[in-house]
Amino acid sequence: MIAMDETDISFFKDGLRLDGRKADELRPVKIEVGVLARADGSCYIEMGGNKVIAAVYGPREVHPRHLQEVTRAIVRYRYNMASFSVEERKRPGPDRRSYELSKVSREALEPVILTNFFPRSVIDVFVEVLQADAGTRTAGINAAAVALADAGIPMKSMISSCAAGKVADTIVLDPMKEEDNFGQADLPIAMTPSGEITLMQMDGGLTPDEFRQAVELAMKGARDIYELQKQALVKKYNQMAEPGKMEVHACD
């Protein structure tokens, strides 16, 4: 993975992480619902330094035609990083990494969407990473789940996503960029609030014990994020119910 001398940088100071968090603490999360007027559903999320916007269109007619399924809706998920989202300019356009993330993120959300309600149609999810700081796929999935709900798409439950990692032989929640780059492992998961895991990936190495510990920690983080997703949706409704606030969240 990484040369030994780089792992030597100290990840902890007085038991706290580089940004002052405890090992089992999330970065600050901000969620806003219905930020795009043209989309059927949308969501903007900030998880620490990550800034991600998700837009949902559909169910709508499938183009190209041959992709359509007679008995159910198909789900398309496009994860894309803006060229300015990282320190060194990223070459724009899809690459190996974004194809993979699009696929696993789609598969993380598909199990809860009732696709059989909308035969011969497509639900398009677009996730744009505006600023990246480790954990963009989890931020993207969180935003996409909220945007799907905002679009009025029937789902069995929400999906929440969070990562755990290992740095300096310690399991930490929601690694930030430094911990992700120079850490020993990264383990993102996505799950339903009842604990059914729909995405799990791992980079680096963990012992079976560490693995169990990391999964547990990531699940705890995801549950916390679920509460925030819910709050954001309820807040949008309350703002809508308050006349005069409509302009801020144009939703049709």
Added chain:
Amino acid sequence: MDRKVVVPGDLLSEEAKRSGEGTYIRNGSVYSLLYGLANFRDKINVIPLAGKYVPGPGDNVIGVVKDITFSNWIVDINSPYDGLLHISEFPKRIESADMSKYLHIGSSIMARVKDVDPTMKVELTLNDRKLGLIRVGRVVDISHTRVPRLIGKGGSMISMLKKELNCSIFVGQNGRIWVHGGAKDTDLALKTITLIEKEAHTSGLTDRVVAYLKREKGARS
């Protein structure tokens, strides 16, 4: 009436028999399928705040002809699925070659959904006196989720509007509303409909609309 904002997956009840629209049952409990307002009555229904119109048999809709084939008009009905109006569903017998003389591309029609098959082939009909080509009046788009509010309980809201505004109104379940009347009445009708759409989820709406109409009409005279 007990109402609550819910998100997909929220537990609504532990009695499976109370499962209504917008809910599902798992392990004998009722959960929400949608982000919306849950109404707790005998049955629990969740009313979505957004979403696309999915046609059902018997729905009145307003559509726009977007293509003509050998024996069908293809009609955009503001839904993921196009409507098909067969030549035999036109009120009088016409020849295939003359189809565009009666309804051409861009024509707006008031139609009824005759049948929807499992692959979502939507068949429309014009065989009713109140259906047909729209020649006069105006059409306004609202979200189809607000249509029940515009109609009101047992049609209370819409019949009040027709009476108070002295307009003909045709409500499409797909969220398109046709209004025809005097120019000022139509203007006020469209404003009122937009107001209803905006405040659809508030209670005591009919009373407020009545007050609004009274005010607007008072300002006019």
